Amino acid sequence: MTVLAFVFAALAALLHVWIFVMESLRWEHPRTRRTFQMSATEAAATREMAFNQGFYNLFLAVMALVGLVLLASDETPVGRALILAGCGSMLGAAVVLVARSPERLRAGLAQGTAPFLAVVFVVLAAVV
Numbered sequence: 001m002t003v004l005a006f007v008f009a010a011l012a013a014l015l016h017v018w019i020f021v022m023e024s025l026r027w028e029h030p031r032t033r034r035t036f037q038m039s040a041t042e043a044a045a046t047r048e049m050a051f052n053q054g055f056y057n058l059f060l061a062v063m064a065l066v067g068l069v070l071l072a073s074d075e076t077p078v079g080r081a082l083i084l085a086g087c088g089s090m091l092g093a094a095v096v097l098v099a100r101s102p103e104r105l106r107a108g109l110a111q112g113t114a115p116f117l118a119v120v121f122v123v124l125a126a127v128v
Contacts, residue, residue, distance in 0.1 A: 002125040005122040006068060006071065008118035009068055009083045009114075009122070012064060012087050012090055013065045013086070015110075017061045019054065022035065023050040023057065027043055028040065060090050063082050064082065066082055080122050083119075087118040090112065093111065094111040
């Protein structure tokens with residue numbers, strides 16, 4: 001179970017690092033605009049908001065990655081807590097995205113599946 005928790009938490013963290021890159025560094029790039037389904041005008045108008053939001057995603061990824069490092073060391077309970085906090089927040093954001101915009105179900109599933117599985121396997125590894 002711990003190996004699966006590790007794999008899915010790492011995948012979730014890497015995805016959220018990529019989301020940081022898109023939101024904070026490449027927001028107005030045509031490919032990013034296509035991904036987020038917005039025009040150049042919309043991207044320009046929301047650039048500052050996206051820059052900030054990208055850092056939220058980066059911080060969640062860092063939290064999960066630090067949790068992974070600690071999980072691999074003797075600090076297993078702290079590592080689990082950080083993975084649960086980071087991946088749980090990622091999952092929560094995906095749920096909010098789909099609840100607010102059901103047409104973004106595909107994006108919500110992409111954003112939330114790995115964190116969901118990480119949370120499930122961290123909890124299972126702790127109780128088994």
